[in-house]
Amino acid sequence: MTHTLHRQGSEESLAGDFTILAMPSSGLNSAGSLPKLAKALDIFLKYDPVNIGDSKGGSRFSLGSDEAVKGILVDNELVHAVYRTKEQLVNVLVDLKDADLGLSVTIGGLVGSLEDCCRSASVKPHTIVQSLGVMGKMEKLPDPRVLEVATMCGHHLVSFDLIRELARKVAKKKLSGEKAGKKLARCCICGVFNPARAAEIIEEIAARMA
Amino acid sequence: MLIDEEKCIGCKQCLPYCPAGAILFHDKKASIDLDECVECNVCYRVGVCPEEAFVQQPLAWPRSVRAVYSDPLNVHKETGLAGRGTEEIKTNDVTGRFKSGEIGVAIEVGRPGIGSRLRELEKMSIALAGIEGVKFEPKNPLTGLIDLSSGKLPADILNEKVLSAIIEVAVPRALLLEVVRTIKNTAEAMDTVVSVDVASRPGKDGRWEGEALLYGADIYYRPNAKINIGLGKPLIP
Incomplete structure (x- = not known):
């Protein structure tokens, strides 16, 4: 549950990080859902997402292209996209509402921003899931900035060590922040990682190291 | 996962x-x-090895449990879904799984990024099974392994390590605060971390039911969330 929920960071940073997913419900409306999922993905792509992916195959970065993601869609799965702005998300919601696909759609981000987007697109929030954060052995966690990057892959396939390693390379000017973000995005299999936000955070970590 | 020593170039x-x-x-x-x-399977899938030295070995029980809760490309027979959880709120506009007056709670043990032995997770499942009125989600891929009367897991999987695994329960509104406090107390005795969330519908006053209860009890919740926006239909047109 909640692979797009527990993203960490300041409100200022999270304000540039929106996720969306569309899916049928298994056994209820999943039969024949493939063309609807493909249509939802086309709508996602129309508004310049920083990442896309599907839950059973891979993402723009793990598969290498958007066409590859479109080529592996199957019935009964999720399609994802990630955006930087409210305006992009509102445009997507308006198009999805007009398309009337019948798929369930879930959006992620700051609650106030999401509710604004719903009002702007004239859609009604139905159910919410809210994070209570992390509990337990907090001393096991890494530097909060590293955690901000890692939590953008909800399945935690982006390792803390790789984030630190790439930040060191950025600090030594051996790699750009943008390329570091995209390298990390290859590890996230379903496409909910935000490589653009990751690049910004890694550049900040690198500046601290330099 | 294994590495072919003959192929590894160091x-x-x-x-x-x-x-x-x-x-x-x-x-x-x-x-x-x-x-x-x-x-x-990250090392294998990312293709980082120039010599293709990573080898996926066949996984027998109980080691197979590791992949089930760590590799999100595993499709669970209970749900037909890839990943570690269920459809939860993502299709609630179609399934009606969470209704007004009922709160969903998910405890993802090992997240973020620390991982967990299943014996640590069992501490949480035992604590929750001890609260009358807590219902474990039947479609969650972990629930089938839990003895629902005691919360115990099979002894032969307790030492298995996973990236994270999710306990999903539903509780009546009146139990939410007791459940959250139990989770917090139990997490403090675990040798890992847990990420916790609360799912709810709007109440009669328009406020999210879970948030209203947490706010009233001065329990911290994060400013980000995810929202099902109600576009799903039982039959796709």
Whole structure:
């Protein structure tokens, strides 16, 4: 549950990080859902997402292209996209509402921003899931900035060590922040990682190291 | 996961990719610490090894449990879904799983990024099973392994390590605060971390039911969330 929920960071940073997913419900409306999922993905792509992916195959970065993601869609799965702005998300919601696909759609981000987007697109929030954060052995966690990057892959396939390693390379000017973000995005299999936000955070970590 | 020692050229490129820190380096060769490896397949899938030295070995019970809760490309027979959880709120506009007056609670043990032995998770499932009125989600891929009367897991999987696994329960509104406090107290006795969330519908006053209860009890919740926006239909047109 909640692979797009527990993203960490300041409100200022999270304000540039929106996720969306569309899916049928298994056994209820999943039969024949493939063309609807493909249509939802086309709508996602129309508004310049920083990442896309599907839950059973891979993402723009793990598969290498958007066409590859479109080529592996199957019935009964999720399609994802990630955006930087409210305006992009509102445009997507308006198009999805007009398309009337019948798929369930879930959006992620700051609650106030999401509710604004719903009002702007004239859609009604139905159910919410809210994070209570992390509990337990907090001393096991890494530097909060590293955690901000890692939590953008909800399945935690982006390792803390790789984030630190790439930040060191950025600090030594051996790699750009943008390329570091995209390298990390290859590890996230379903496409909910935000490589653009990751690049910004890694550049900040690198500046601290330099 | 294994590394073919004959193929490994000792370039060390794979070392930082492992989310579990299970790739070791000795005598100019990389190898897998099988006790720490969670079988997430990141090293293999990312294709970081220039010599293709990673080898996916067949996984027998109980080691197979590691891949089930660590590699999100595993499709669970209980749900037909890939990943570690269920459809939860994502299709609530179609399934009606969460109704007004009922709160969903998910405890993801090992997240973010620390991982967990299943014996640590069992501490949480035992604590929750002890609260009358807590209902474990039947479609969750973990629930089938839990003895619902005691919360115990099969003894032979307790030492298995996973990247994370999710306990999903539903509770009546009146129980939410007791359940959250139990989770917090139990987490403090666990040798890992847990990420916790609360799912709810709007109440009669338009406020999210879970948030209203948490706010009233001065329990912290984060400013980000995810919202099902109600576009789903039982029959796709």
